[in-house]
Amino acid sequence: xxxxxxxxxxxxxxxxVLGAATQAxxxxxxxxxxxxxxxxxxxVQEVLQxxxxxxxxxRITDQGKRELSNWLKQPAxxxxxxxxxxxxxxxxxxxxxxxxxxxVANRREETEAMLTALQSxxxxxxDPKQAWVMDYALSVCQAEINWLKKVESQIPVAEx
Amino acid sequence: xxxxxxxxxxxxxxxxVLGAATQAxxxxxxxxxxxxxxxxxxxVQEVLQxxxxxxxxxRITDQGKRELSNWLKQPAxxxxxxxxxxxxxxxxxxxxxxxxxxxVANRREETEAMLTALQSxxxxxxDPKQAWVMDYALSVCQAEINWLKKVESQIPVAEx
DNA sequence: GTGCGCATGTAAGAGGTTACATGATTAA
DNA sequence: TTAATCATGTAACCTCTTACATGCGCAC
Numbered sequence: 001x002x003x004x005x006x007x008x009x010x011x012x013x014x015x016x017v018l019g020a021a022t023q024a025x026x027x028x029x030x031x032x033x034x035x036x037x038x039x040x041x042x043x044v045q046e047v048l049q050x051x052x053x054x055x056x057x058x059r060i061t062d063q064g065k066r067e068l069s070n071w072l073k074q075p076a077x078x079x080x081x082x083x084x085x086x087x088x089x090x091x092x093x094x095x096x097x098x099x100x101x102x103x104v105a106n107r108r109e110e111t112e113a114m115l116t117a118l119q120s121x122x123x124x125x126x127d128p129k130q131a132w133v134m135d136y137a138l139s140v141c142q143a144e145i146n147w148l149k150k151v152e153s154q155i156p157v158a159e160x
Numbered sequence: 161x162x163x164x165x166x167x168x169x170x171x172x173x174x175x176x177v178l179g180a181a182t183q184a185x186x187x188x189x190x191x192x193x194x195x196x197x198x199x200x201x202x203x204v205q206e207v208l209q210x211x212x213x214x215x216x217x218x219r220i221t222d223q224g225k226r227e228l229s230n231w232l233k234q235p236a237x238x239x240x241x242x243x244x245x246x247x248x249x250x251x252x253x254x255x256x257x258x259x260x261x262x263x264v265a266n267r268r269e270e271t272e273a274m275l276t277a278l279q280s281x282x283x284x285x286x287d288p289k290q291a292w293v294m295d296y297a298l299s300v301c302q303a304e305i306n307w308l309k310k311v312e313s314q315i316p317v318a319e320x
Numbered sequence: 321g322t323g324c325g326c327a328t329g330t331a332a333g334a335g336g337t338t339a340c341a342t343g344a345t346t347a348a
Numbered sequence: 349t350t351a352a353t354c355a356t357g358t359a360a361c362c363t364c365t366t367a368c369a370t371g372c373g374c375a376c
Contacts, residue, residue, distance in 0.1 A: 001253050008355050021246035025337060030357055051345055053355040065254070072252055076245040076267075085236040086181035086296060090289050091161050092232055094225070107236075128314070129250050136246060136307050143303035147296050154288070168327055188364055190329055211373055213327040326372085334365075339358100346353080 001068060002127075004045075004059040007033050016121065017130050020137035033058055041067055089151075101155045108148040115141045161228060162287075164205075164219040167193050176281065177290050180297035193218055201227055249311075261315045268308040275301045 005013070007029050014024040036042045041064030048054045060068070085107055092100050118141060122134045165173070167189050174184040196202045201224030208214045220228070245267055252260050278301060282294045 001251050006355075007357090018247070018250065020241070021243045021250065022241070026355095026357075027337060027339095027359090028335080034357095049354090052353090053342095053344075055355060068251065069255075072248055072255060076248050079245070080242040081180070081182070082240040083181045085239070086293060087178070088232055088236050090178065090181065090293050091228065093161050093289065095229075095232060129253065132311055132314075133246060133250050135310070136304070139303045139307045140300055143299045144296070147299045150295070151292050154292075166327075167329090185365060186327095186329075187331090187366075194329095209326090212325090213370095213372075215327060322376090324373105324375085326374105328370085330368080332365105332367090335363085337360105337362080339360085341357085342355100344354085346351100348349100348351085 001060055001065075004057045006055040006057055008055065017125070017133055020133060020140070036064065040064075097155055097157060101152065101157065104148055104152050104155065108145060108152065111141060111145050111148065115145065161220055161225075164217045166215040166217055168215065177285070177293055180293060180300065196224065200224075257315055257317060261312065261317065264308055264312050264315065268305060268312065271301060271305050271308065275305065 002013075007026070011024050011026065011029055014022060033042065037044060037058070041061060042058045043061055045057045045059070046054055047057055089100070089103065092103065095103075115138065118134065118138050122131070122138065125131050125134060162173075167186070171184050171186065171189055174182060193202065197204060197218070201221060202218045203221055205217045205219070206214055207217055249260070249263065252263065255263075275298065278294065278298050282291070282298065285291050285294060
């Protein structure tokens with residue numbers, strides 16, 4: 001919908017700005033592209049390049065736009081989520097407090113690094129829909145950092 | 161780890177306080193319980209009840225605790241996420257602005273309802289690890305609401 | 321008397337990831 | 349020379365959801 005793209009391009013786009021919404025691997029991406037092409041939702045144009053593999057540029061057809069529009073009108077499915085870190089924290093019931101603290105502090109550092117990465121990535125963005133998605137990722141990231149700090153402060157650190 | 165439970169109990173627990181971390185369906189839950197039992201990580205005790213189906217109470221064994229502890233020590237896998245709403249918002253490129261606004265406003269109402277539900281659910285909780293998970297869900301929820309309000313304010317509403 | 325809560329489970333299928341295969345160019 | 353980027357694709361596998369099957373008690 002955004003613009004004609006190859007499978008490779010789509011994966012890059014999804015793994016960068018759309019990372020907060022979903023992820024894509026070639027194992028799903030290419031077969032899906034083939035299927036949508038067979039259904040008439042996409043058209044292809046092969047582009048030969050020098051010094052590089054040729055690429056297949058996919059473009060959405062009018063039928064594709066109609067079906068996308070139909071899909072957009074239907075209510076979105078509930079978010080599907082698996083946060084292994086949260087699960088581990090919950091299950092860490094007989095772990096010594098300082099191990100739990102290490103777990104949480106480590107997660108905070110990772111999340112802070114991700115926040116920085118997202119902020120620098122947001123700089124290059126002008127498209128408003130892309131900016132919205134980035135803002136979403138940023139605010140969720142920031143909320144998690146605040147929560148992690150609060151959790152850290154609540155872990156009882158015993159003096160030996 | 162928390163306490164001995166039946167599969168039915170685990171599902172309720174996961175679907176309430178652990179909803180922000182993962183979800184469970186019987187189709188995965190029961191076979192997994194059988195597998196862990198066969199591996200020696202769990203023990204069972206069947207409890208007959210009057211007027212109700214008998215239940216199987218599973219209890220973690222020492223071996224189970226050792227394996228859980230091993231798993232806890234390994235770094236958590238990255239969060240896996242599928243947010244269909246975010247995807248739809250991103251793809252809603254040729255939708256009229258007022259339709260986009262309706263989409264976003266509707267999502268905000270849903271999220272506000274979820275926040276209220278989470279808040280009332282948090283009242284009954286005394287276990288600190290449960291409280292942490294609930295706090296996580298609450299702050300992410302609140303962050304999303306703030307973001308949705310910001311997005312709403314950025315949608316250009318044309319006067320007819 | 322209808323539906324919900326309790327409580328167990330299975331089978332089919334949908335959906336996804338990982339690992340593999342190929343191969344040229346370019347930057348460290 | 350080693351690794352990353354570009355670019356396509358398949359096959360095996362794992363995992364999870366959905367739908368079904370069963371059946372009692374209780375509240376509306």
